[in-house]
Amino acid sequence: MARTYDVVLAGGTVVNQDGAAVRDIGVSQGRVAMIGDLSQASAGERIDCTGLHVLPGVIDTQVHFREPGLEHKEDLETGSRAAVMGGVTAVFEMPNTKPETTTAEALADKIRRGTDRMHCDFAFWVGGTHDNVGELRDLERLPGAAGIKVFMGSSTGSLLVEDDAGVAQVLRQTRRRAAFHSEDEEMLRARKDLRVKGDPSSHPVWRSAEAAMECTRRLVRIAHETGARIHVLHVSTAEEMVFLADHKDVATVEVTPHHLTLAAPDAYDRLGTLAQMNPPVRDARHRAGVWWGLEQGVVDVLGSDHAPHTLEEKAKPYPDSPSGMTGVQTLVPVMLDHVNAGKLSLARFVDLTSAGPARIFGIAGKGRIAVGYDADFTVVDLKRRETISNRWIASRCGWTPYDGVQVTGWPVGTIVRGRRVMWDGELATPSTGRAVRFVETL
Secondary structure (H helix, E strand, O other): OOOEEEEEEEEEEEEEOOEEEEEEEEEEOOEEEEEEOOOOOEEEEEEEOOOOEEEEOEEEEEEOOOOOOOOOOOOHHHHHHHHHHOOEEEEEEOOOOOOOOOOHHHHHHHHHHHOOOOOOEEEEEEEOOOOOHHHHHHHOOOOOEEEEEEEOOOOOOOOOOOOHHHHHHHHHHOOOOEEEEOOOHHHHHHOHHHOEOOEHHHHHHHOOHHHHHHHHHHHHHHHHHHOOOEEEOOOOOHHHHHHHHOOOOOEEEEEOHHHHHOOEOHHHHHHHHHHOOOOOOOEHHHHHHHHHHHHOOOOOEEOOOEOOOOHHHHOOOOOOOOOOOOOOOOHHHHHHHHHHOOOOOHHHHHHHHHHHHHHHHOEOOOOOOOOOOEOOEEEEEEEEEEEOOHHHOOOOOOOOOOOOOEEEEEEEEEEEOOEEEEEOOEEOOOOOOOEOOEHHHO
């Protein structure tokens, strides 16, 4: 007798640990129940995926959704709407909000705000500071916590632990993998005079490759001394990538689509302050170095570092303009364009955006298309050509540095725990976001 499923995804090329092949997927109670030929099965909903690729749900492990306190830029609903419009099924959101996410109460507040309001699933990084270091061991194990995030170099917000002793204190408390923004604060302060009024191309001169390299060298040394696991966010320099290749025993590595795609001076000539990020978009030599790390397997995950500001804020003359750009909605199409250009394989893209995050952060029940796992899928048309535009961007700030860029490869559907959340550019179901579960916090 044929089995009945809540949902069957039919006829798509399923990409999972078994390779890529045309298969059907049966979903029951929000989880994958069967993979194979389900043409004779009954289903409450049958989704035709003929000609499309069904990938494990894309997980973006670095976004800034600005709520609470900065909702004029973004909030959890608009940011997660942008995520699912771009094929992203889960996000890890950063702690530099107002108030900062540095207490159990602030974390619980964010989880309450996100539940059944965010369109995708979510976890929240907890900020590590000098003040809460004694509580980090408990904070990192709370439900919905992605782990501890530390800013060694100041960026947007006031979270900062710049001294070696403070970083060591944090790492002696953590048992999970802690994430770091790695730029040397002392060097950044000393180099502030190198910023040129009205010239955002001086941003990578100020926030130099040497400032990033020096901080990452310090961080890895402290990780070895304390026996801790670290995750180095948005690595942007060739030298860091070579260095980190020798320290994979303690360090995992994230890169971003903008550091793989944009380069100075062209990005600053075309985009001005819209290209301003921390760490900066650098020249083509560093972009090639980031690609080298990805190709050689040094890189573990892709994160968008979605960090929206309004166009009015970004229009301020440099250096009064804030650093940050949108990215969660464009991660999938920009990277699929690189897949089509032969820069990376589809299997490597899947590893960077689903299997990789699940592996290094210990995500429970996500990251693979496998029986018993959450039915999270990013459905893409690898051959569809589209032009990214500001009109398509669902973020409250309403702009992208890729406005007018034509790409090959496009997110057609976003399915979260068996619910078709986005299909062909339209929201399909009400928001039902839930906190991501982690093996170390179950």
